[in-house]
Amino acid sequence: MGSLYTNSLRIIKEGQSDTGAYIASPNFPTYHYCWLRDGSFIAHAMDTAGEFASSEAFFQWVGRTILKYGAKVENVRYHLEVGRPIGKDDVLHTRYTLDGNEVTVDNAWGNFQIDGYGTWLWALAEHVRLSGNTALLEELCEPIQITLRYLELVWKLPNYDCWEEHPEYLHPYSLATAFAGFDSIASLVRTGQMEAGPVVVEKLAGQVKDFILKYAMHDGRLVKHVWPAQAREFPKPITESGVDSSLIGIAVPYNVLSPDDPLMQATMQAIEVNLHRQAGGVYRYQADVYYGGGEWLLLTAWLGWYYALTGKIEQAESLRAWIESQADEDGCLAEQVIDHTLAPKYVEHWQNKWGPVAKPLLWSHAMYIILVNAIQENTSK
Ligand code: BGC
Numbered sequence: 001m002g003s004l005y006t007n008s009l010r011i012i013k014e015g016q017s018d019t020g021a022y023i024a025s026p027n028f029p030t031y032h033y034c035w036l037r038d039g040s041f042i043a044h045a046m047d048t049a050g051e052f053a054s055s056e057a058f059f060q061w062v063g064r065t066i067l068k069y070g071a072k073v074e075n076v077r078y079h080l081e082v083g084r085p086i087g088k089d090d091v092l093h094t095r096y097t098l099d100g101n102e103v104t105v106d107n108a109w110g111n112f113q114i115d116g117y118g119t120w121l122w123a124l125a126e127h128v129r130l131s132g133n134t135a136l137l138e139e140l141c142e143p144i145q146i147t148l149r150y151l152e153l154v155w156k157l158p159n160y161d162c163w164e165e166h167p168e169y170l171h172p173y174s175l176a177t178a179f180a181g182f183d184s185i186a187s188l189v190r191t192g193q194m195e196a197g198p199v200v201v202e203k204l205a206g207q208v209k210d211f212i213l214k215y216a217m218h219d220g221r222l223v224k225h226v227w228p229a230q231a232r233e234f235p236k237p238i239t240e241s242g243v244d245s246s247l248i249g250i251a252v253p254y255n256v257l258s259p260d261d262p263l264m265q266a267t268m269q270a271i272e273v274n275l276h277r278q279a280g281g282v283y284r285y286q287a288d289v290y291y292g293g294g295e296w297l298l299l300t301a302w303l304g305w306y307y308a309l310t311g312k313i314e315q316a317e318s319l320r321a322w323i324e325s326q327a328d329e330d331g332c333l334a335e336q337v338i339d340h341t342l343a344p345k346y347v348e349h350w351q352n353k354w355g356p357v358a359k360p361l362l363w364s365h366a367m368y369i370i371l372v373n374a375i376q377e378n379t380s381k
Contacts, residue, residue: 004324005372007331008365009049012042015362016054017098020061024095025335028358033103035095036062036116037162038363040123041298044253045366047123048373052131059127059136062120065100066092066143073150080153088112092150094160110160110167117147118177122254125184128193137194148185148199151178155208158228162246163284169225169238172216173246179208180254209256211235213263221266222247224285243270244285245299252306259310268306276303277340281322291350291357292341297323297333301367308374316375323368333368334359 015023017034022042024031039062043055069092079086093102094113103109121144128134137144155178161171182205188194189201215226215235223237224244247267250256257264275283281295282303304319326337335358338347 004327004331004333005369007327008045008333008369009051011332011360011365012046012362012369013051013054015360016057019098019100020057020059021096021098021100022058022362023098024363025358025361027360028355030354031358031361032098033095034061034098036120037094037113038366040116040119041370042362042366044123044126045369047127047130048370052127052133055123055127056131056133056136059120059124059140061100063140063143065096066146068100069093069102070143070146073146073153076150076153086112086157091154091159092117094164110164112167113160113162113164113174114151114154114157115162115171115174115177117151118174118179118181118254121147121181122177122184125188126253128188134193137188141194144185144194145197145199147181148197148201151181152199152204155204156211156228161225161244163288163290166225168228170228170235171225171246172212172222173244173249175208175212175216175226176250176254176256179205179212179256182208183255212250212256217263219266221263221270222250242286243267243274245271245275245282245296245302246284247271248299248302248306252302252309259306271303279322280340281319281326281337283342286342289343289346291336292338292345292347293343294336294338294341294357296336297326297364298335298361298367301364301371304371305367305374308371308378311378313375313379316371316378320368320371320375323371328359332360333364335361335364 015026021034022039024035024038039058043058046054072092076086076090088111091112093111094116097103158168158170160167162173182201186201186205189196216222216237218237218239224241225238227236227238229235251259251264282299284296300319300323304316307316327333
């Protein structure tokens with residue numbers, strides 16, 4: 001394994017607090033917290049590397065944190081039952097301090113993002129599959145059930161997407177994480193590794209999948225956003241915003257659709273044409289202005305992961321090589337590289353606001369580790 005791999009493991013270990021939480025980025029003040037989304041992929045990367053103690057500590061941290069705030073779920077249920085609006089702090093938050101507390105310094109943050117809750121369940125089930133650690137399922141039984149009850153209540157509500165934008169819509173990516181959360185637990189129950197709880201996970205997984213197939217499709221491919229149901233209106237796809245690279249997740253890893261499904265193939269083709277810069281990296285979406293909308297290393301690795309799992313090893317290798325070429329002299333990967341931005345005039349605005357692009361970003365290192373291991377596993381098949 002090359003040194004970027006070793007370095008990535010080191011950066012992740014150094015970024016893991018004694019509590020088990022992973023910091024999103026140690027050198028970027030706005031990211032001095034642990035996001036369930038980033039953290040779950042980082043834990044998964046550690047699992048693919050056989051570093052089970054690290055991922056286990058993360059899942060235990062998630063469990064304690066969810067227990068601490070779990071009472072919110074019944075409050076959300078009550079609000080929905082009596083038709084009261086749900087406030088931004090009534091929900092389970094998307095990120096926490098490394099000690100597992102809600103972040104209170106920035107009151108305007110879009111806390112309501114459901115995807116991390118589906119993703120942690122998916123990553124936990126993967127952890128059990130890879131490590132055989134079924135005892136952890138017993139230990140985390142309560143936070144798992146709280147998460148399932150929460151997802152059952154909120155999966156159809158508009159919430160911020162995985163880029164922390166567009167709270168007015170639903171997002172196929174986020175829906176896919178809910179599917180994966182329900183589906184992963186359903187298969188643990190089916191295989192006798194977990195006892196069935198009160199949430200009917202198998203049925204819910206089916207409902208989420210049907211919803212995606214019914215409302216998130218336009219022109220034979222998936223869209224980035226869905227307009228939520230209104231009083232007398234069904235949900236409908238938002239057609240103008242095009243595709244988003246996070247849609248890769250619909251197949252890899254969440255498995256709502258298989259990579260050979262025509263709908264997935266058309267979606268991937270749109271991502272390749274519109275969001276993958278030739279011989280370069282992968283953009284989030286066409287209208288991105290965050291730091292000018294550069295190429296995201298974690299998405300480049302994600303596309304490579306998809307290629308590795310679908311037998312396109314050469315393409316996966318070339319994305320891997322591109323990512324390696326973007327590491328700095330200390331072996332650090334940034335969140336994005338801004339040499340070929342989609343909206344250059346916005347670079348300065350963000351640099352003035354939050355400083356240089358976050359580096360190292362643990363999630364970038366995590367996706368690189370996942371990619372390297374996926375290439376290795378699928379080459380030796
Ligand atoms: C990204 C999120 C990410 C967070 C922390 C944000 O800029 O849009 O996806 O979870 O940074 O890395």
